[in-house]
Amino acid sequence: MSQPLVVAIDGPAGAGKSTIARRVAVRLGFAYIDSGAMYRAVALWALRERADLDDVARLEKMARAARIEFASGGSAVFLNGEDVTEAIRSPEVSQAASKVSALAGVRRALVEQQRRMGAAQSVVMEGRDIGSVVFPEAEVKIYLDADLEARTRRRALELEQKGEIVGAEDVARELAERDRRDSTRVTAPLLLAPGAVRVDTTQLSVEEVEQVILKLIGDTLR
Numbered sequence: 001m002s003q004p005l006v007v008a009i010d011g012p013a014g015a016g017k018s019t020i021a022r023r024v025a026v027r028l029g030f031a032y033i034d035s036g037a038m039y040r041a042v043a044l045w046a047l048r049e050r051a052d053l054d055d056v057a058r059l060e061k062m063a064r065a066a067r068i069e070f071a072s073g074g075s076a077v078f079l080n081g082e083d084v085t086e087a088i089r090s091p092e093v094s095q096a097a098s099k100v101s102a103l104a105g106v107r108r109a110l111v112e113q114q115r116r117m118g119a120a121q122s123v124v125m126e127g128r129d130i131g132s133v134v135f136p137e138a139e140v141k142i143y144l145d146a147d148l149e150a151r152t153r154r155r156a157l158e159l160e161q162k163g164e165i166v167g168a169e170d171v172a173r174e175l176a177e178r179d180r181r182d183s184t185r186v187t188a189p190l191l192l193a194p195g196a197v198r199v200d201t202t203q204l205s206v207e208e209v210e211q212v213i214l215k216l217i218g219d220t221l222r
Contacts (some may be wrong), residue, residue, distance in 0.1 A: 005030070005122040007217060008130035011144035012190060013178050014151025016201050016209060017154065020144065021126035022075075023210050025165055028124070028217070034077070036097075038068050038110050040088035041079040043096035046202075048070070053099045060105030068113065104187045107133075128182055131193035140220050141196035142213055150202045152173055190191030 007030070009021045017152050020035060025032035042063045043053075051058055069078040076085045087093065100106055107129075108120035114134050117123060127133070146154075152172040155182035192198060197216060201209050 004118060004120065005140070005217075005221075006118045006135045006138040007124040007140045007142070008135050008138040008193075008196075009124065009126040009144060010128055010131050010144045010190070010193065010196065011142075012146075012182065013082040013175055014155045015144040015146045016154065016206065017126040017144050019206055020201075020209050020213065021124045023206070024213055024217075025124040027198065027210070027214060028122070030124050031117070033070060033114065033123050033125040034151040035110070035114055035125060035130060036101075037070075037077045037088060038066075038113065039101040040093055040097040041068050041077060041084055042066055042106060044088050044093050044111070045079060046100060047093065047096055055098060056103055056105055057114055060102060060109055062072055063106040063109035064112075067186075084214075091172075098181070102185055102187065107187055111118060119151070128190040129188035131196045133188045136193065140213075140217050141193050142216065143192045143196045143198045144209070145198055145200050146181075146202040148172060159219055 007024065010018050011017050022032050023032070024030075024132060042059070045062055045066060046053060046059055049062070051062065053059070067080050070076070073079070076083055078084065088097075111134050114125065114130075118125065118135060127134070131138055131143070152168055152175060155175060156166060156168055156171045159171070179190075199209060199212055204212070
């Protein structure tokens with residue numbers, strides 16, 4: 001392959017983006033990039049520095065200075081040389097990342113980083129604006145979706161595996177609010193990008209979704 005290939009995977013929380021993107025990247029030998037982890041990393045740094053999350057100029061400067069790297073296979077996230085894989089998943093960081101990711105300056109800075117990553121190597125990148133904003137000309141654009149009940153069940157199971165027991169109603173409420181926030185924000189809202197293929201994962205297994213996406217990629221490369 002003479003030019004790096006970009007596989008852009010977008011969709012709401014709980015649709016299976018991270019699991020599928022990581023599996024597809026491993027199958028293809030591509031780099032896996034979790035764009036959400038990048039915003040979380042900036043949020044973690046801001047919290048550690050006690051930065052005001054409304055200080056747009058400072059947060060954009062931090063986003064531009066942040067050196068964010070992913071280990072082979074995408075299982076680990078490094079911020080300025082430190083493994084922050086676990087630290088960026090705390091509830092406090094999640095809340096801060098929600099605010100940080102809505103700042104246009106921060107998004108501009110991280111989109112530039114994401115584009116550099118995609119220009120340097122073939123990638124499977126997942127998030128909420130990869131096919132619409134980061135790589136609108138991506139060769140393969142996927143929008144993973146699922147109904148709220150299925151996404152609630154998956155997220156509750158994910159939290160349970162981490163030792164967090166959360167009621168289904170609370171999980172559903174959090175996901176619905178996140179959907180509303182992501183789809184209505186002014187900067188890079190969550191949407192079905194032009195040219196993206198919507199894949200409803202509600203009734204599909206992880207293996208079935210993986211096969212659907214691998215076939216779409218294979219068809220593109222023919």
